[in-house]
Amino acid sequence: MANMNGWAGKILRVDLTNGRVRTEDTARYVPKYIGGKGIATRIAWEELKPGVKAYDPENPLMFMTGPFAGTLAPTSGRGIVCAVSPRAYPLEWFTYSGTGGLWAPELKYAGFDGVVIKGNSEKPVYLWIHDGKAEIRDAEKLWGLGAFSTQTRIKAEQGDQTQVLCIGPAGENRVVYATIQHRLSNASGNAGFGAVMGAKKLKAIAIRGTGGVKVADPDEFISACTEVADLIKAGPTWAVIGTPPGPDTVSCTHACPVQCCTMMRKDDPTKLEVGSGTRNMMKHCVDPMYSWGWERTEYPTKYIKEQYTGDIFTRPTKAFGEEIGSELQVIGEGLGMSGWNYVNNYCWISACVDNGITELNGHKLEPDNPEFWRDLLYKIAYRKGIGDILADSLVRACERLDLPDILKKHAHWQEPMWGFASHRLGRAAESQPSPIWIYTMCHWITDSRDPLQSHHQSSWAEYWFPPHHGAGSPDTEFSKVKATFARAFGTGEVIEPGFGHIKEKTRAAAYLGNRANLKDSLLVCDWCFPRLLSGFMSKEELKAARDYYGDLDAETKMFVPLTGLNMSTADLVKAGERVRNLDRALHVRNYNRNREMDSTAEWIFEYPEKSDGSKLDSAMFNKIVDNFYEARGWDKKTGWPTRAKLEALDLGDVADELASIGRLA
Amino acid sequence: MSEQKKVTRREFVRDFAVITGGAAVGAGLSKEALAEVQVVKEIAKCGMVVHDPDLCRGCKICEVACSAYHDGACSSYLSRIHVAANDLDLVFSGLVCSQCDSPSCYFACPKKDQALCIDKETGARYINQDECGGCGKCAAACPLPEAPIWFKTVKGKEVAFKCDLCRGRAAGPICVELCPRKALRFEERRG
Structure with a gap:
């Protein structure tokens, strides 16, 4: 065990071209970048050169965990994969894709906060990580197998409790939406990182560890985790009224105490026994x-x-x-x-x-x-x-x-933006009454993929609205929804229907974006955090509530006793904002990301929204973008970060580099 | 009468083996152990944590709660309760000490009452790490198919560790308290 609380202390570096394995200290990146997406983005900023494509050996395929992984923090099984995606369109660019399961805890127990894999192997291999060591092993016999058989074979070789991430034939054959599979139904899906593994000839990563994650103040940490587990007991933030975990469902991730509809079912073993021998699956979505x-x-x-x-x-x-x-x-x-x-x-x-x-x-x-x-x-x-x-x-x-x-x-x-499937953008796939789709639009147009895998908190406010097409609750009171947002943002106008108060709404969108980046760095479940909107276990409880506010300090309450670092919620959210801005800077530097590129999907929002018919004209689209950039501290004309913003986030070196290529405002 | 008592105890152990290990103990207790049964009367009986594989869903909160409480570190491998999660078949089997009425581990310990001890208040059979020499005789003596006693290195010394029912914790075993599926329960045994 390394001498850090929360973090394992080491990051594993693997080069499949020359077979070299080394480690570096996590302390180089934390607490500034927290973990997960934060560390991966910093590594990409330092090492990913412009022009590197998904299947190039220089593409760093990163499997990252955060300080929470493997701990008692609810939903602490989350991990994130980052790399250049073959799916991104029109440019293959750097993006991210989360997963649940048990691999992230196992990696921490094996002594690593993350694995960075560069190079492409000539022959099929798998990576065997165990207690501070890593070996590149032959996978000739695994190549061609499906995702379930691969896991079974590796477990037979390395032990039943080994956690395996692997690809199936789709990854081997570089399907741009090939997944990295784990357990029965966990996957790093949409970004097509399975194809990146395929290009690296990396069939699987097998992990086994017998260490632990040190806790600075165990009593306080246990008490905070218990409090947060109680806070999220209603489940994901769309669950206005939640249910206790049912007897027939299995959580998708380590240390998840709640019932939600992404669970695997375990009821009738014969009903679903098909094909590869699995009999359970994710139930929803x-x-x-x-x-x-x-x-x-x-x-x-x-x-x-x-x-x-x-x-x-x-x-x-x-x-x-x-x-x-x-x-x-x-x-x-x-x-x-x-x-x-x-x-x-x-x-x-x-x-x-x-x-x-x-x-x-x-x-x-x-x-x-x-x-x-x-x-x-x-x-x-x-x-x-x-x-x-x-x-x-x-x-x-x-x-x-x-x-x-x-x-x-x-x-x-x-595939409206960046080659990714329509997903809660208020248009093709799902309803999002205004102003919610204004939030999601801000994320969509400026992110590197369908961002709603990290921003469900923004879009799920619709479930707390009065009933409308597709969603909304007959049991909530909109005045209390407004009161909730007023507690968080100082004004309930941020959730007022329609196109008023754009300044306030885009500020709220930026804040939720920072929270999403923090969430992807800590990591915790996107569906349950941040807990802006609470969740209740009965209609009576809901009715009796003064408002629906949950607790935006929940992550902080667990982070402080875990790591022993005296950081406030504001400090943590600032770290989230730092990660977001570093990602923006990376995209500006490597892919010439700018306002023009952000605006390419404007046409999507000129179609009427399904639930209320709202749509945008060019003037309103540009007004929203202007306001969002302002809230972000980005230049309105170019969409580039400003020196003032980057320096305020302790990213002065990033500002200098952008200035040197003439892309700093 | 004595014979009757022995059989009962053997069944007792076997039943808990079924609950916790999924398979019955093949052999009975050794002669040595049977002799020790006579001493058992003087040992306080003790409750135990019972794992229900039908309710367990493998979240491993019990493991990280246990290790956080006892060791100040979250880890499946420092935990005194283990959930073997078969990820592909979704079969979750728990392994935790049965706190036997006739604790073979206690009798086998060369430093009985110093290393392997009986808690005066709760009756928990627990290991005092300061005294434990890590000889492994306790685990070898355990009648369960797989001994819920593990080993780790503390300050350069090998020591055994096992469930102590969170002795000293007012709310009882932390794993039972935090299990979101109520798959763990504390079962009292008296008499």
């Missing part, structure tokens, strides 16, 4: 889309049909029922492929059929036929026929296919 469909993808809805005269339609995805749905899902997981591809591809292929395109390169399109999907999943994973084209994402597929413009536009509708 992405994975059961084959089973249940995704109704809310329908666009436009009856609510706004009268006023909508646009050209793009999406639709609910086909529900194939539990039996077929489970089978398709398990096939996808075994192949190591993100479940989101079904929503995107379904809607787009259906649009093809609607527009008279019934086959692509001789492949008949039958999106409502489960056989079509069973076949297509394999074709994508092994890059056969049409699968080879779809494996590169829809927007890239459209560049290779001769198709009507409307279908190219539709592909961009499905």
Whole structure:
């Protein structure tokens, strides 16, 4: 055990090209960058040169944990993967993708806060990390296996309690949405980092550790964790009224004490026993889309049909029922492929059929036929026929296919920004009444991927709204929602419906963005933190509450006794803001990110929002961007960070480097 | 009468083996151990933490709570209760000391009452690390299929550690208190 509280103390450095393994001290990066995404972004700033693409040996594939990983802090199984993503569009660029499970705690117990993997191996290998050591081992016999078999084989070799991260055939064949799989259903999904592992010929990472995470003040830490577990007992922040953990569900992550709908089910072992031997799966969100469909993808809805005269339609995805749905899902997981591809591809292929395109390169399109999907999943994973084209994402597929413009536009509708699937941007996939989609838009247009994997807190405020299309609660009182936001932001105007108070709303968006970056650095569950909105266990409790405020100091209360560092919530949020600005600086330096690039998706927001019909004209879009940049301390004209902001965040060296290439405001 | 008593005790141990280890003890107690049963009358009986694999969902909060409380560090491997999580089949089996009425570990300890001790208040069979020499006789004597006694190095010295029912903690075993699934319970045994 190293002499740090909270952190393990070492970061593992691996070069697969020359087989060298070394370690460096975590103290070089913390507490300034906290951990997780923070450390990874700093390493990228120092070591990732402009022009490095996803499959280049120079691409640093980083598996990061934070101080909370492996501790009693609720949901402390979270880890994050960072690298240049092959999916990012139009430029392959640096981004992030979180996972749950047990690998992050195991890595800490093995003595490491993170692993940075550079180089590409010539032969298939896996990385065996155990108690302060790491070995690169032959994986010739594992190459070609599915994600479940790979884990089973490695566990047979290294012991049952070994934690394994691995890729399936989709990763080996560089499908741009190939996942890194872990346990039954945990995955680092959308960013396509499975394909980066494939390019590195890294089949798996196996971890076993017998150390521990030192706690500075155990009594205080236990008491804080108990208090926070009680605070989040209602579950994710969308759960206005929560339920206690049920007997048939398994949490997705270490030390998670709550019930939520991403859990794996463990009820009838025969009902779901298919394919690769798994019998349990994540119940909600992405994975059961084959089973249940995704109704809310329908666009436009009856609510706004009268006023909508646009050209793009999406639709609910086909529900194939539990039996077929489970089978398709398990096939996808075994192949190591993100479940989101079904929503995107379904809607787009259906649009093809609607527009008279019934086959692509001789492949008949039958999106409502489960056989079509069973076949297509394999074709994508092994890059056969049409699968080879779809494996590169829809927007890239459209560049290779001769198709009507409307279908190219539709592909961009499905993958609206940076090549990532539509996800809570208030348009194609899910409703977000104003002003909530204003928050999410600010994150979307300035981030490097679909940012809502880290910003559910922003978008889930809609569940506390009065009932509207798709969401909202009949049990909440909007005056109390406003009172809650007033406690957090000094004014309830930040949550007022409509387009007033843009300055206040964009400031709140920036604050929540800082919290998201802190969350991805500590790391804790995005669904449960930060606890701006509480959660109740009964209607009576909800009704009796003065407002719905949770506790924005929850992370701090655990961080201080864990690490022994006397940091305030303001200090921690500042660290989150530092990480966000460093990421921005990296994108400005390496990819020439600027206001023009941020504005490329403006057209998306000119379509009416589903629940209230709200949409943007160019003047309002620019007003929001102006205000958001101002809240961020970025230059309005260019979108670059300012020296004043970077220096205030102790990033003077970053400012100097941006100035040297003429990209500092 | 004496014979009857021995059988009862053997079943007793076996039953707890089923609860905690998932398999019955194949062999009975050794002659030596049986002789020691006579001494058992003088040892206070003690409750135990019981793990219910049907309710457990492998979150491992018990492990990190236990190690944080006892060792000031969160770790599955310093914990005195272990949950073996089979991630692919979602089978969670717990392993924790049964606090046997007839504690073979206690009898096997060469420094009985100094290293392996009986807590006067709770009856917990616990290990005093200052005195423990890490000889491993306690673990070898344990009748459970897998001994819930582990070893670690403290100040350069090998010592054994096991569940002590959080002796001295007013609220009782911390793992029981913090288990979000109520898969752990403290079961009293008296008499």
